[in-house]
Amino acid sequence: MSSHIGTFKILIIGDSGIGKSSLMMRFVDGMFDPEISATIGVDFKVKTLNVEGNNVKLAIWDTAGQEKFRTLTPSYYRGAHGVILVYDTSVRQTFANLDTWRQEIDTYITKQNAVRMLVGNKIDKTRDVQREEGERYARTHKMLFIESSAKTEEGVQDAFEELVTKIVQTPELWDASYQSDRVDLNRGGGAAGGACSYC
Numbered sequence: 001m002s003s004h005i006g007t008f009k010i011l012i013i014g015d016s017g018i019g020k021s022s023l024m025m026r027f028v029d030g031m032f033d034p035e036i037s038a039t040i041g042v043d044f045k046v047k048t049l050n051v052e053g054n055n056v057k058l059a060i061w062d063t064a065g066q067e068k069f070r071t072l073t074p075s076y077y078r079g080a081h082g083v084i085l086v087y088d089t090s091v092r093q094t095f096a097n098l099d100t101w102r103q104e105i106d107t108y109i110t111k112q113n114a115v116r117m118l119v120g121n122k123i124d125k126t127r128d129v130q131r132e133e134g135e136r137y138a139r140t141h142k143m144l145f146i147e148s149s150a151k152t153e154e155g156v157q158d159a160f161e162e163l164v165t166k167i168v169q170t171p172e173l174w175d176a177s178y179q180s181d182r183v184d185l186n187r188g189g190g191a192a193g194g195a196c197s198y199c
């Protein structure tokens with residue numbers, strides 16, 4: 001029997017045109033649209049996932065990459081349990097911009113141990129950034145790492161599953177009864193307790 005451990009807020013950020021909306025559409029709807037339009041403000045979808053016997057509801061926030069369409073940035077980050085930072089493996093500049101996005105995460109995130117994942121998207125295209133470079137960046141900055149293609153589907157499901165698995169394994173992020181300053185050795189790491197809101 002599986003138990004429901006609440007709703008996780010997942011944020012997708014990164015430069016414009018790297019495929020944030022496409023990753024969300026591929027994951028939630030199983031589709032790819034080569035003519036998808038730019039996000040204005042924020043888009044939002046919900047999906048339920050079963051991870052290690054736990055039913056989790058994901059509230060996925062797909063944010064605009066274009067500065068002029070980014071409004072209310074702090075509210076995107078409020079209460080987020082996981083952040084997916086995306087770059088385009090076929091456009092080096094989007095990799096070079098990662099430091100700026102990481103600074104934004106550190107400025108606005110409210111749950112300090114929110115799980116961070118780096119995703120190199122568009123691996124179906126000619127490469128401008130090698131896999132090893134992405135791996136190294138993620139390791140240096142303590143992020144999970146995966147490469148993907150929203151077009152071919154490769155890596156997309158794995159990215160969300162790995163992120164959510166890590167969140168499930170970090171109960172201080174979502175279990176209201178968990179106190180991070182107290183270590184209770186009798187406590188299991190799994191499915192217990194409090195529901196989280198995502199707003």
Ligand SMILES: Nc1nc2c(ncn2[C@@H]2O[C@H](COP(=O)(O)OP(=O)(O)OP(=O)(O)O)[C@@H](O)[C@H]2O)c(=O)[nH]1
Binds near residue numbers: 019035037123
């Ligand atoms: N070849 C290829 N094209 C992709 C992939 N992912 C997205 N695209 C295309 O890249 C373009 C931009 O995709 P979006 O998903 O709108 O990018 P975004 O990051 O959400 O852009 P903003 O909303 O402006 O922040 C679209 O034409 C997509 O079809 C991919 O994995 N491979």
